[in-house]
Amino acid sequence: xxxxxxxxxxISVVEKEDVTLDCVYETRDTTYYLFWYKQPPSGELVxxxxxxxxxxxxxxxxRYSWNFQKSTSSFNFTITASQVVDSAVYFCxxxxxxxxxxDGLTFGKGTHLIIQP
Amino acid sequence: xxxxxQTPKFQVLKTGQSMTLQCAQDMNHNSMYWYRQDPGMGLRxxxxxxxxxxxxxxxxxxxxxxxRLNKREFSLRLESAAPSxxxxxxxxxxxxxxxEETQYFGPGTRLLVL
Numbered sequence: 766x767x768x769x770x771x772x773x774x775x776i777s778v779v780e781k782e783d784v785t786l787d788c789v790y791e792t793r794d795t796t797y798y799l800f801w802y803k804q805p806p807s808g809e810l811v812x813x814x815x816x817x818x819x820x821x822x823x824x825x826x827x828r829y830s831w832n833f834q835k836s837t838s839s840f841n842f843t844i845t846a847s848q849v850v851d852s853a854v855y856f857c858x859x860x861x862x863x864x865x866x867x868d869g870l871t872f873g874k875g876t877h878l879i880i881q882p
Numbered sequence: 883x884x885x886x887x888q889t890p891k892f893q894v895l896k897t898g899q900s901m902t903l904q905c906a907q908d909m910n911h912n913s914m915y916w917y918r919q920d921p922g923m924g925l926r927x928x929x930x931x932x933x934x935x936x937x938x939x940x941x942x943x944x945x946x947x948x949x950r951l952n953k954r955e956f957s958l959r960l961e962s963a964a965p966s967x968x969x970x971x972x973x974x975x976x977x978x979x980x981x982e983e984t985q986y987f988g989p990g991t992r993l994l995v996l
Contacts (some may be wrong), residue, residue, distance in 0.1 A: 774922075798982065810925075810972065810987040817982065856924060860983075868932070869915055869940050870985060872924035 767792045769859050771873035778847055779881050786842040786876045788857030794818075799833065799840040800858040800870065810856075816840065844878075852880045884908055886988035888973050894994045895963045903958040903991050905973030913976040914956035915940075915985065916948060918969040925972060931956055963995045 768791040778784045790799065801813040814824060816833050824831045828845045844851055854877050858870040889904045907914065912933045917925040917940075927940030931950040945967060947959045956975075960967055973988040 769924075800984075802987075808970070809989050812984055812986065815982060815984055858925075868938075869917075869927040869930045870925070871941075872917075872926070874922055874924040 767794075767797075767859050767861055767871045769857050769871055769873035771855075771857055771876050773876045774874070775877040775879065777879040777881060780849055781846050783843060783845050784847050784878065786844075786855050786857075786878065788840045788842065788873060790838050790840065790857070790859045792859060792861055794861045796861075798860040800860070801831065801840075801842050802856045802858065804854040804856065804875070806853070813842075813855075847880045849880050849882055852878060854878070886973055886975055886986055888971075888988040888991050890991060891989070892992045892994075894996065895960075896996050897964060899963050900959065900961050901963065901993075902960075903971055903973075903993075904955070905957065905988060906955045907973075907975040907986075908954065909975060909977060909986070910953070911975035911977050911986075912953070913983070914950065915974040915976070916946075916956070916958045917972045917974065918942065918967075919972060919990075920969050928958065928971075960993075963993075965995045967993065968995045969993060 770789045797818045799816045803811040821833050830843045832841045854875045856875045857873045886907045915930040916928040919925045926942050929948040931937045934953045937948050949957045971991045974985040976983045976985045
């Protein structure tokens with residue numbers, strides 16, 4: 766069965782520091798998808814990124830970057846020059862469906878990121 | 883385009899009462915989902931509907947029933963609420979882009995069972 770582990774329950778950093786959120790996954794499928802979602806204090810879930818198992822290229826979007834390494838089954842998320850608005854709970858999720866998502870996502874327990882001014 | 887909407891936003895029930903959580907999406911998505919979120923547990927899949935007319939159990943289906951009323955609507959029913967069902971419930975729907983699906987979530991329903 767698939768499993769997603771986010772070992773960091775809570776991280777607190779000072780604004781402008783870089784921070785990395787770890788995600789380790791387990792799956793027996795060769796085709797799978799990995800996701801990151803953000804949940805700000807308001808409670809909604811915001812999609813950040815999807816990555817399929819055949820694409821190990823790192824992704825950068827502004828201050829956000831993702832590092833996917835199949836060799837270590839990890840899909841880590843880095844925020845560069847953090848800002849107070851980045852404070853949220855971040856979830857890593859896995860889907861084993863070849864189309865990504867149709868059978869539902871398996872979520873990690875989330876990492877609560879606190880950015881102090 | 884409202885995306886995924888859920889009603890109600892908040893509900894208090896007594897043990898044994900029943901209720902239905904409503905979910906609708908206006909994005910013409912085929913697949914819809916119900917998750918529950920508990921403190922420190924992340925989100926767990928309750929039921930999903932891959933297409934209109936089909937439903938399947940997820941990780942934690944006990945105590946719940948679902949109905950895919952049409953392509954837009956997917957409801958979650960608690961027949962006899964228990965305190966263990968106190969949670970935040972999220973509905974989601976998914977779209978396909980370039981052969982890959984992504985789930986978009988509603989704002990959630992906070993349920994308190996006393």
